[in-house]
Amino acid sequence: MFRPLLVTALTAALMIASACASPIHASDAPATKAQGAALLHQSEAMSFGVFYYPEQWPREQWQRDLNSIAKLGFNFTHMAEFSWTYLEPEEGRFDFSWLDHAIDLADKAGLRVILGTPSAAPPSWMGEHYPEVYRVDEHGQRHEHGIRAEVSLSDAKYQAFVTRLVTAMAQHYGHDRRVWGWQVDNEPGSFADYSDSARSAFRRWLQKRYGSIDAMNAAWGGSFWSSRYTSFDQVLIPNATLAAEDKLSPHALLDLARFQADTTASFLDAQAAIIKKYAEPAQWVTTNYTNVSTATDPRRSHGLDFNTFTLYPVAGTNVLGGDSYAIGKPANLMEAAAYYRPITGTFGVMELQPGQVNWGGINPQPMPGAVGMWMWHAFASGASLLSTYRYRHPLRGSEMYHEGIVGTDGTTLSRTGREFVDTLHEIQSLEGKLDAKAKLPAKLAARYTGYLWSHDVFWDLEIQPQTTEWNSWSYRNGYTLAVKSTGAPMDFIAEGDDFSRYPFLIAPAYQMVSDALVQKWRRYVEQGGHLILTSRSGQKNALGHFHEGPWAAPILDLIGADVEGFDMLPPSAKAQASVAGQTHDWHRWADILAPRAGTEVLATYADHYYAGKAAATTRRLGKGTVTMIGVSTDDGELEREVVRSVYQRAGVAIEDLPKGVFIDWRGGYYFMVNYNPQPFGPALPAASTIVHGKAPLAPAQVLVWKEPSA
Structure with missing residues (x-):
């Protein structure tokens, strides 16, 4: 069922040249601060x-x-x-x-x-x-x-x-x-602490972060339910077990997570x-x-x-x-x-x-x-x-x-x-056979993907999941597996990193965004990058507050669509979305998209009162593209297909790897591992030399090979 996407050498070269024609530079892996062997004073690679x-x-x-x-x-x-x-x-x-x-x-x-x-x-x-x-x-x-x-x-x-x-x-x-x-x-930092020492330290942390109690009240929404404080000495550590009827302030809980990580x-x-x-x-x-x-x-x-x-x-x-x-x-x-x-x-x-x-x-x-x-x-x-x-x-x-x-x-x-x-x-x-000077092959460099990650965003999602069907960890897994199905190298990166090193950038459920981040995304795309955003993105500002304006206001001009609303359904409900003639069940989350002029619809909802509305869109912006995936399907297959289409539309040759089959490269050699319970038969380039393992690749096995020089 799964096989690598086959292209001729000439076609692959043209695709790679097209992908790298922009100012995006990905001919090598991103620069590092230190080489492992030198830092560790070891003669061996590992x-x-x-x-x-x-x-x-x-x-x-x-x-x-x-x-x-x-x-x-x-x-x-x-x-x-x-x-x-x-x-x-x-x-x-x-x-x-x-x-x-x-x-x-x-x-x-x-x-x-x-x-x-x-x-x-x-x-x-x-x-x-x-x-x-x-x-x-x-x-x-x-x-x-x-x-x-x-x-x-x-x-x-x-x-x-x-x-x-x-x-x-x-x-x-x-x-x-x-x-x-x-x-x-x-294994540091696994458990919460509600001791007197922690409470005093939390108060000091808040005072350093906000400077004044008024600033903290504004950030925490102190006007709501009369929850404001008149002194940092009054602040307790938020404790969800004491919230009998209602929920604690999500902003207080977010600061608690930040405090614990800083501690x-x-x-x-x-x-x-x-x-x-x-x-x-x-x-x-x-x-x-x-x-x-x-x-x-x-x-x-x-x-x-x-x-x-x-x-x-x-x-x-x-x-x-x-x-x-x-x-x-x-x-x-x-x-x-x-x-x-x-x-x-x-x-x-x-x-x-x-x-x-x-x-x-x-x-x-x-x-x-x-x-x-x-x-x-x-x-x-x-x-x-x-x-x-x-x-x-x-x-x-x-x-x-x-x-x-x-x-x-x-x-x-x-x-x-x-x-x-x-x-x-x-x-x-x-x-001993590794070539420390070998450069990342052009076909891999053309796919190099940055995965934008923020602990603050993760914590905020977990504090207000809105549905028992939501799990931020498995949601992340779905998108990393989708990226890796293309055979792309991938780095988790932060907002302050250099996006331009990556031809592709994905930011799943990036709920908290600042104006500066949105502008950075725009510059990245205009200069030739391909950006993928997903459901729940752009809902809140960097403080975790909703924007005073249309839903997901900061990203609407970027994605070229409006978000008319969102929905989530119980497991007993029937709900589907369609892409490329295939339907997929969903219950977890659905951003209902209304594309603006020049924005293409990639997937639509198949039922409910938003039947026919857009579930995924894409648009060109400058030299690059922005794709928005508004739906979260039960098996992640719709998202996988849309993610893969971003690379293909950019003219980049990709693999077609099943879940749990990964390709990596180090020192001139390719490596493939198989976490999938089914064997997989890769189509290696002609004249490739297998140095370890055998094809088809059985479950829990590895294949190592060297490809002929381009």
């Missing part, structure tokens, strides 16, 4: 590592384990991010002797060491003497010792303890050549600053976010050298049906790489699922090949390091069912551990 917890195992087994890690082919190991109780067993008394010994054994085995700061796991003495360091949840319950990440990042006492510990660690290991780099904290960023930056004060310049600092986190915003942090993330694709969800539950969520790694890569130009996967996990609703085994495919996908996406969590299968504790590289005997490779090690060597065998 380093491989594994988490090891010496404090959890008998000391007489450490040398055996670390030697085995090295013999398996790993480049580094990761220690200490949960070991505060051993590093500071009593308040103010530090003990680094055990960690010194473990690091020495790792070094003798030929392993580099990443040290984690254990700020997410404080020792019991802290909770005993200073219970205020723990966070308070939305029910007013203060949390306590016994689980990780239960602390209040706003608490001054806790901050002081973290500062003292990180200072001691940095002074001790900052000049230690065996320590390769640092990870501050662990996390400041917390990470403070640790990074301490380490850099005492450490050698060769030691770098990162943290490990959770995929594209919705609670934290990595762009708010300015002290880290680069970012890494955790990746656990198989945890019981079945996105594509069939056996896809055992292959993994198709969008997770693809989106995370596209998000973190452009921030500094370097990124890594700090925790990759090594096998079966313990924390999902259902915890199946990954399909044979899946773990290896994830590794190849990370490598193809440009990751500079990849680490798996963890080496040994735990024998006790809350992660007893979390698989490791070796099983419960501590020495025998698990099935997926063997797969990880085999893939590690396969990738290492290709690394």
Whole structure:
């Protein structure tokens, strides 16, 4: 059913020349601030590592384990991010002797060491003497010792303890050549905090942001329901559990999300600053976010050298049906790489699922090949390091069912551990063949797409979804999968980035827009860019308020259409929209569009009182185009077809890849991975050389090939 769009070499060349005739420059990937290998001081294109917890195992087994890690082919190991109780067993008394010994054994085995700061796991003495360091949840319950990440990042006492510990660690290991780099904290920023410390910090944050209480009242809509304040000291942390009948101010909730993200960023930056004060310049600092986190915003942090993330694709969800539950969520790694890569130009996967996990609703085994495919996908996406969590299968504790590289005997490779090690060597065998000077092929550069992303917009959508059918995360997944179906490289970018580097720019459900952003979009299009906007775009200003004027007023002249209204329907209702003679069910959202002169209708609604009205439109503006997709269909197929048509109308050759099949390129080689439960047969250019895998591409497998020079 799916096959790549076939074009002759001459036709492809003409299409590419046409697409690149404008001032848009996309002959290369966007410029980066640092190259991964140089920043990390590594000889390999991607380093491989594994988490090891010496404090959890008998000391007489450490040398055996670390030697085995090295013999398996790993480049580094990761220690200490949960070991505060051993590093500071009593308040103010530090003990680094055990960690010194473990690091020495790792070094003798030929392993580099990443040290984690254990700020997410404080020792019991802290909770005993200073219970205020723990966070308070939305029910007013203060949390306590016994689980990780239960602390209040706003608490001054806790901050002081973290500062003292990180200072001691940095002074001790900052000049230690065996320590390769640092990870501050662990999966930061997951939980809300309603403690007194957080409330005071929130008030200070608001005063700094707004300057006066009148300005805050104006932003929060204080004239509504008599919700205005006369002093910042009166402000409480918005708590939805206390809203019995009505909803809290969406503007207050948006500021709470911003405050929490800023608090996390400041917390990470403070640790990074301490380490850099005492450490050698060769030691770098990162943290490990959770995929594209919705609670934290990595762009708010300015002290880290680069970012890494955790990746656990198989945890019981079945996105594509069939056996896809055992292959993994198709969008997770693809989106995370596209998000973190452009921030500094370097990124890594700090925790990759090594096998079966313990924390999902259902915890199946990954399909044979899946773990290896994830590794190849990370490598193809440009990751500079990849680490798996963890080496040994735990024998006790809350992660007893979390698989490791070796099983419960501590020495025998698990099935997926063997797969990880085999893939590690396969990738290492290709690394030396990469051409670091190779330029992105013209056919890929012509498709390069920027995905405009804002945490503020995401938070605002989630605060006021308006329908239980709306899910901002899955909505985003639908559009990233549509873009990737064309075979386009893709970067998540921010409003301040250079749009002109991308021939195509998509901004799904970009609800909050400023006049400056709309003008930037217009200049981008007039100069030859192709902009795609979607349902819910342009409804609010940058404060999250509606515009005083027509619905979505700022973007109407840009899209060349009016928005007559919007609708959403219960699942029991029948609703369809049509494109290219095909009908598609929808219930989630529908912007009803009225095209102006010169605007073309691409899709229409098939029923209800707006039958025949436009569901998607496009128009030319200067040298480029603006496409508006007003409907959100149940399966996303209408949106996929319209997105693909934007590239085709621009004269750009594209692929026709099914959901979960992705193409990447690195160092002169093409990579294709298959998260889809069905095999896929790619049509490779004549004289292509397959260097790994085989076609057709089976589920959970990878294909690597080199194409002849143009």
